[in-house]
Amino acid sequence: MAVKWIVFILVSISVSSLPAADQQRPNIVVILADDFGVGDIQAHYPQNKIPTPYLDRLVQQGISYTDAHSGSAVCTPTRYGLLTGRYSWRTRMQEWVVAAYEPPLITEDRPTLPGFLKEQGYRTACIGKWHLGWNWPGAQPSRMTEKRNGLWKLQWDFTKPIKGGPTARGFDYYFGVDLPNLPPFAFIENDRLTTQPTAGFQLDHSEGIVLPRGFVGAPTAPGWRMQKILPEITKRAVQYVHDQAQQASPFFLYFSMTSPHEPVVPSAKFRGKSGIAPIADFVMETDWSAGQVIKAIDQAGIAENTIVIFTADNGHSHYTGWDDLINAGHFPSGPYRGHKGDIWEGGHRVPLVVRWPNRIKPGSESHQMVCLTDLFATNAEIVGAELPSNGAEDSMSFLPSLLGKKSDQHRTSLVNHSNHGEFAYRDGPWKLVFKMSGRNLQQSRGKPTITELYHLDADIGEQKNLVKQRPKIVAQMTADFQKLIDQGSSRASQISANDTQVRFDTIQERRWAPAQK
Template identity: 60%
Template sequence: MNMTKLSYYLFLSMTLNCYACLWTWGQTLTQKPNIVVILADDFGVGDIQALYPQNKIPTPHLDQLVREGMTFQDAHSSSAVCTPARYGFLTGRYNWRTPLQEWVLASYEPPLIEEGRSTLPEMLRESGYATACIGKWHLGWNWPGEQTSQMLAEGNGLRKFQWDYSKPILGGPTAHGFDYYFGTDVPNFPPFTFIENERIYIQPTVRYRKEEFEGMFLPPIFDDMPMAPNWKFEEILPELTRRAVDYIHEQSKSEKPFFLYFSMTSPHEPVAPSDRFRGKSGIAPIADFVMETDWSVGEVLNAIEEAGISENTLVLFTGDNGHNYYTDLDKLLEAGHFPSGPYRGFKGDIWEGGHRVPFVVKWDKKVQAGASSDQLLCQTDVYATLQELIRGDSPSSDEAEDSFSFLPVLLGEKSGSQRSSLVSHSVHGEFSFRNEEGWKIVYLLPEKSVQLSRGKAAKVELYNLNVDPSETKNLLEDHPEIAAKLEQELRIVVERGTSRNGRERANDVEVRFDTIQHARWALQ
């Protein structure tokens, strides 16, 4: 064979091999990955030891996730407290656009996600996914009873009424895109029992009596509330973990991709570590519970490995808000553990420690292991990111109004997310607005409480997070022009009903960021 023919065959062989490689890579990218979201409850941005080695609670499983995934260092929940943060995550929309202007959904209150509102699980189900939510819901149900679930000014006022636990409970997870649900609405709210799909799993035929042991932190108003026989708070997380593991193994046998939203109940109160973790930290029950949370994450990650689906499973770990301040925080600080890292504040606060959250994504051979990104990110962005990944397009103007895809960042491309600002919200209904340059304007209660502040103008402060991440120096007097610019930008985001370009949308109610709301529910 002469050199000309040899060169030709070598060239042909190399070309075919290249096409084969490209075809295989394309097939891998276009194959829909399984998606497992692990949402910890009240897990601080500083609670993963690999990211804050000076902190004192060991988290070996989350440390491994950090080594194998990409960590987003500037990630935030939509709100600094449970219900509104979960609304933002599942809808891709800021929570303060809804009637709920402060606090969380109380026991027996109605669904916060309105009928017809598109959700992340609905989008994925329409794209061919099996969808499941296991764990805490805390987004409301239509509870059956002599009265209806309703929006009350008095928090947990509906606990006084009688409810029919034998009938279906509508408006929950299965009404908003999940094929299957198992969990507890809120672990520290009645009824104290599990729910499966639309039914109470075990009838609450006995009454709760507060057990006196360190670490419970259950409101005394719930004493004598309905409870399932032999209900043990310390058994909630192990049971939910077992069911999440079982779901992964079950779905791994199907050719259909799956989306698992594992909404953990820890380390939220009732702080009730199981026997194997009680006292293990040597610090406090809350530290033990953080360790058990890490164990639970490890069980889910191990299940993915054992099922042989790791390479085609995207895992996302995050928290719904900052670490709680009233569950033995003093003991953590005394031990040298700082759950908010260098940031000011904790759960509920408009300060960074209230809404800056851990955010780690692992996807073998797609997301660079051990990588870190300083991309500004809100949990509302998960919706658009997964839609771009799965469908190759963006949400319409009628859905996920505050969601920006960060997929290019996740896949290591040079272009970043289109998110250039962030609106945050506190448990008291306070607002803040942040831009890419690190400037943050804050609208605070002018008085010591919400009740004394209602209807009054918010107190305004200004910070530069790039030079002052702990928010210690108010720069409002030094830079009034920056404050005025930020306020105008925030006003546009609020009044347009969307953060994205294109057609304007409408908020569900009138929203004022510069004035403290008159009531918890802003009803039209």
């Protein structure tokens, strides 16, 4: 299993494969942890040091995927892939994430998982971190900029609705923050700030560590406390579950957590609880938060008609206390190389745990390759609906494996993307990496990538480069990868188009690539 985790709740099963009495559409809840390592669930890695009793129980009740991956090693692109079923590198964003006040990455005409489920009669909600861009009102429009966070000092009108966010991309309801370490520092409900950010952000080291020191003076709600973000969105998610359990129609909840991503701000009852470091305390609070949502499902009496999946958006962060964890004998990436941001397995291999009472064998394990883009197709099969012909290009259902059934129609290849825009292409156990040639991104821009080949079954730590010994495999995989790019889709029967020219043989010269002509 890998570094980052997400919790995801899905319910029911494909209508065609259930007895008539069981043909009830499931509730679907996604809990996406942020920078949560594969080694952070103690039930998967008992030798590791951070207690995670809630997630340990989920593991005992469900199935764990050992070869599950986010499409990217960082936040925004993974969220794009999860909600659209499409790799984010097919968009104009070729590296990093959406910065402060930049526009929506999901275009208005793009099918989304919540929008698709709404068409099937679901009520949909996103609670937590969005980080997919908005059209912020102001004297100037939100726009794509090469300078990272180059818009934050401009003037924006926070009294007006913010367009292009969750409620314009398929969700009926939204509450949360754009992300906890970018301005404006305030909660957003639907398309408006709940409190006007009339104060200026000031560092308060009593809050925690890895605070957003680059945004001192940024618009902030008066009395804003970062330690209250996770408890508040947890409370809201729990209440949503209880409220929706009283309704006749099914619901989809996407609980996008803000932890243990920076700022590392464990609340009072978790501060110092691990005995290791603040980041370990925050991992414990993340476990608690996910556990409260799962507990709410149980207490509301809807557990049997709800699938719970926990996973994460990428690997564990290396700059929030990594060395403290390693020195304590806790390995966030397990046996894998790398961490958040990397093209190596530790950057994008994520835990994926699914609970489905009376459907999934408790305490079971699957070695099937899965990508978080596959949640779209899996849900489509669960509700018995066809995928949209104009979307979900990189989504493949893993429903049979959830039910312990074998299927010829499953994922055998995979594309991963790093923070710096590097690519990796998987074909079964083989992984072909196209990495930067320079020591950093700026030195590598416009230069050819370096190709490396690894056989993961024999070398899970990616230590033995076989590119010179296996030239035929390199040539075939390179050709297959180029075909997948050119086709605009991973689905054999679908021909689509990328939003820009996509290159893996060189490192991109710009963060936002020109639109495809």
